Amino acid sequence: MEDYIVSARKYRPMTFDSVVGQHALTTTLKNAVKSRKLAHAYLFCGPRGVGKTTCARIFAKAINCENPSEDGEACNACESCKAFNEQRSYNIFELDAASNNSVENIKSLMEQTRIPPQVGRYKVFIIDEVHMLSTAAFNAFLKTLEEPPAHVIFILATTEKHKILPTILSRCQIYDFERMTVGNTIAHLKTVADKEGITYEEEALAVIAEKADGGMRDALSIFDQAASFCQGNITYQKVIEDLNVLDADNYFQIVDDALQNKVSDIMLLFNNVLKKGFDGGNLVTGLAAHVRNVLMARDEQTLPLLETSQQQREKYHEQAKKCPVNFLYQALKVLNQCDINYKQSSNKRLLVELTLIQMAQITQPEDDTGAGRSPKRLKSLFKNLMKSQPTTAALQVAAAEKHAVSPRERTQPKPTETVVQASSPAVSATNTLEKAPTKPLSNVNIDTLGFTFRGHRAQVNRSEEPKTEQFEVDTTQERHFTQDQLETSWFAMLVRMPQELQVLATRLKNVTPRITEFPNIEIVLDNQIILTQVASIKPRIKATLAKELNNGQINIDWRVAQGAEVKKLLTKRESFEEMKKENPALARLCQTLNLDMS
Incomplete structure (x- = not known):
């Protein structure tokens, strides 16, 4: 009984024409052999199982062939070809860089390059997995790789080209091997199956080819496994069962x-x-x-x-x-x-x-209201609610737009205008909408509102009271306010500023407004840049403070700080020390309890 040989070794290509899926590369190598225009170093790189080492061996045999054919193939009849086929050639050496990756191994290799070939023209050194060489070994290899003896040719093979030093890459002719296509793999598996007398289904071979992921060696290994499981009749169902592949x-x-x-x-x-x-x-x-x-x-x-x-x-x-x-x-x-x-x-x-x-549910009709089938139903219900029950905020914005046309003409709103009485739910929202402007909320210019920094939540809460919500400031109000009330309202306004003004609000938090001659307010800014940024929202700030302080007579004077008015920005510790100086009681408390900032 003959010893069993796996298909990957038994049907390993012996000529360029039998290499599968690398036609461009094999043609280039054959032309180099025919023209005798051979480089001193080649680098074969690509994924596993696509024929790098196989092509290196075929190329090495063809280089030393004494009578190559017209298309660049080895004759397999001369002494050099026979010696290679019988694995006794002294001109072709294979080195596994994974286990011979030290400087000493490379030096030993360099010593062998000095001896010319006894039979044939060239000594060919095939270094497999060359990326496994250490950095020191690469550096020791550089000079010989760049200027080897005339009778020496290096063929390097690797699956990880990115790990090789650029100085090595620049000294080699680089050949990139491609992954096997599914079609090429299926065709080769059919050839192997016919030679082995194995019956097959093409779908089963397609599953094997897809599982191999572009590697012919992997495909042949899986083929052997499937052939053993199927007992010579490779079917689709048995292959997916054997390989545990989802049907x-x-x-x-x-x-x-x-x-x-x-x-x-x-x-x-x-x-x-x-x-x-x-x-x-x-x-x-x-x-x-x-x-x-x-x-x-x-x-x-x-x-x-x-x-x-x-x-x-x-x-x-x-x-x-x-x-x-x-x-x-x-x-x-x-x-x-x-x-x-x-x-x-x-x-x-x-x-x-x-x-x-x-x-x-991609193809689910939007009007399909089957039990829990379509999430689009929620969207349609939401749209219906929005159409039948307009929100108070939308009505208020519409009213604000109408009033913003001429603030001086503001009088007590008429019943037909957009006044929402929260205490009277029986009022028809639809009739109110017909009387109010219907411009969408997304198109409202916020600068047209007399008062903009108050949150919508506060408006809704106050809308529960039986009164009309007004955005304009009543200029007849002259309620007195203190410096503390002014600072509180100032800080509260800055906290409520919209997201796009948060940077400016942070800068304004370092500014403290002062009452000069009641109700005049002076706000001193650190520099002209902040004053320029504030210019576009001065009316809104004034309207907000007037609303908060219940005084429509206030007047705000904006200016840039002069000389000594510019305050130094203090750290937290410096602020703490200033507080202790201004408050002796705080200083005594810290001393008594031995308190300090962490």
């Missing part, structure tokens, strides 16, 4: 149910998937890939982007005919968002279920 029919079923808004069926299917031991994240990523494939299958131009079997491609195309484009776009969006949030979620199952529910 693609689940994805087709979910999309079909989502188009029909069958949330319950999708939830049951998801539960069955979890019972089989699959993770919810696998379902989300697989479903996202499926929806993407369906989207690609809608257009004949994008059909080549589907890396799958012909039978599976037809199924995608059939489902694409039933799916609206907007549904596919929205489904991809929600699935991608779920994939992003999946790792951070503490309740992963609920996250996936909500995502599937959202996906199932």
Whole structure:
């Protein structure tokens, strides 16, 4: 009985033409052999299992072949080719940099380069996994790599090109190997299966190719595993069972149910998937890939982007005919968002279920009021409430716009104007709206309001009283106020300023208004910049203070501080020391209790 050899070794390419999926690179190497225009150093880089080391061996054999063919292939008949095939060549050396990565190993290699080849033209050194060399070993390798003897050629291979020093990269011809396409992998697996006498289903080979993720060696290893499990008859059902892959029919079923808004069926299917031991994240990523494939299958131009079997491609195309484009776009969006949030979620199952529910409701009609099916119903109810029950704030803003046209003409509001009596709920809000301006709240210019810094909550609370809310300031009021009341109202106004004025409000908190000759107020600012920023809201500040102090006769004088009036900004400790100087009682208390700032 012959010893068993895995397919990855048994069917390893021996010529450039038998290398799968790297046509451009193999053509370049064959042309270099034909023209005898050989570089002194090559770097083969790319993902695992795509043929880097294999191509290095084929290239090394072709370089030393005594009678290469017209297309650059080795003859396999000369002494050099026979020696290589029988693994007894003294001109081709392979070094594993993962286990020989020290300076001493590189120095030993350099010693071997001095000896010319006994048979053939070149000594070829293949260094695999070259990125594993230490920095010191790379530096020791630099000079020889740049100017090797005429009879030496280096072929470096790596899966991690970014780990190699730029000084090494600049001395090599770089060849980037591509991942294997699903089509190329399926074709090669068919060839291997035919040679081994194994029957197969093309869908089963497509699953193996997708699982290999572009690596031919991985694909052949999985193929051997599936062939052993299936006992020479590789079927789709047995392959997904052996590889523990979620059946693609689940994805087709979910999309079909989502188009029909069958949330319950999708939830049951998801539960069955979890019972089989699959993770919810696998379902989300697989479903996202499926929806993407369906989207690609809608257009004949994008059909080549589907890396799958012909039978599976037809199924995608059939489902694409039933799916609206907007549904596919929205489904991809929600699935991608779920994939992003999946790792951070503490309740992963609920996250996936909500995502599937959202996906199932994309095509839900907006007027569908089925039991708990459409979240759009909440939006429609909200819109109806807004239409039938206008808020007090909207009416007040409309009234303010009307009054802002001519403040001097303000008199007691007429009953037909926008006066809202909270104590009379029977009043028709609809009739009131017809009499009030209907300009949307989002289009109101806040600068037209006589009083703007008072919060909406306070307005609503006061609207419970049976009186008319007015925004203008009554200039006939002359209520007396103290310096403390002025400072309190000033600070309260700054706290209520809108978000876009928070920076200016913070600066104004360091300013203290002073009563000069009642009711005149003087506000001294630190610099001209602040005065310029305040210019646009001076009327609003005056109206706010007049409202808070119940005095419409106040007059505010704004100016910039002169000389000694500019106050130094104190730290917290300096402020504390000033307080103790101004208040001896505080100083004695701190001394008695041994208090100090931390």
